[in-house]
Each structure stands twice: as structure tokens, then as C-alpha cells.
Amino acid sequence: xxxxxxxxxxxxxxxxxxxxxxxxxxxxxxxxxxxxxxxxxxxxxxxxxxxxxxxxxxxxxxxxxxxxxxxxxxxxxxxxxxxxxxxxxxxxxxxxxxxxxxxxxxxxxxxxxxxxxxxxxxxxxxxxxxxxxxxxxxxxxxxxxxxxxxxxxxx
Numbered sequence: 370x371x372x373x374x375x376x377x378x379x380x381x382x383x384x385x386x387x388x389x390x391x392x393x394x395x396x397x398x399x400x401x402x403x404x405x406x407x408x409x410x411x412x413x414x415x416x417x418x419x420x421x422x423x424x425x426x427x428x429x430x431x432x433x434x435x436x437x438x439x440x441x442x443x444x445x446x447x448x449x450x451x452x453x454x455x456x457x458x459x460x461x462x463x464x465x466x467x468x469x470x471x472x473x474x475x476x477x478x479x480x481x482x483x484x485x486x487x488x489x490x491x492x493x494x495x496x497x498x499x500x501x502x503x504x505x506x507x508x509x510x511x512x513x514x515x516x517x518x519x520x521x522x523x524x
């Protein structure tokens with residue numbers, strides 16, 4: 370007597386085909402976004418924004434380390450607290466804008482860097498204005514030259 374084997378057939382339903390098509394479309398979109406972010410148009414801008422971000426992190430680390438290690442540093446930090454707070458906000462916005470590629474975050478971070486320049490109000494403390502001025506210039510140039518997805522599609 371022969372035993373009949375049970376064969377399992379794989380029938381693709383329309384839902385399975387739709388999901389597979391969506392996965393392929395998502396992969397294509399992700400690949401296109403990577404190509405746009407790594408395009409020669411945005412490479413220099415990305416480098417400028419990365420340098421500005423890491424310079425801001427180093428400045429904050431030095432500012433906090435030197436400020437907290439000395440009693441007079443704590444007094445200076447108290448007077449420069451508004452400057453420091455706006456500088457931290459601008460650094461966070463730079464990070465978000467750089468990662469998402471959003472010009473609005475980057476322009477907002479430029480505004481906060483300008484505010485931090487003005488909040489270092491004592492003329493004798495011009496040293497605390499140098500780094501925010503440099504970062505403002507770097508981020509402004511990087512943001513103005515940065516091409517977003519909708520600007521690249523219009524070419």
C-alpha cells in the first residue's frame with residue numbers, strides 16, 4: 370500500500386505580496402536617503418556641522434570641568450549661566466538638525482548661539498564669546514549650503 374505524502378503549497382496571498390512590496394519600497398527609500406545624505410553636495414556641509422557639534426561638546430566639557438574644579442570657576446559659571454544654558458540648547462538643536470537633516474533645527478540653533486553670545490554680557494569676558502561666534506559661523510555656513518531632500522528633488 371502506498372502512502373501519499375502531504376504536500377504543503379505556499380500560496381502567496383495579496384497581503385503577503387503587499388507586505389513584500391512595501392518592504393522593497395522601504396529599502397529603496399532608505400537607500401535613496403543614504404545616497405542623498407552622502408551626496409557630494411552635502412558632504413562638506415555635513416563635515417562643517419559635525420566639526421561644529423564636536424567643538425561645542427569639547428567647549429562644554431572644558432567649561433564645566435574648569436568651572437567646577439575651582440571656587441572662582443563656580444562664581445563665573447553662576448554669572449554665565451544664561452550663556453551656558455542657551456549654548457547647551459543650541460548644541461542639542463545642532464545634534465538633532467544634523468541627524469535629521471532639518472534646516473529648521475539648524476537655524477534655530479544659530480539663533481540660540483547668537484543669544485549665548487549676547488548673554489556673555491561682560492566685555493571683559495570676551496573669551497566666552499569666541500567659541501559661540503565661531504560655532505555660529507560654522508553652523509550658518511553649513512546650514513545655508515545644506516541641501517534638503519525637497520531641494521535636491523527640484524534639480
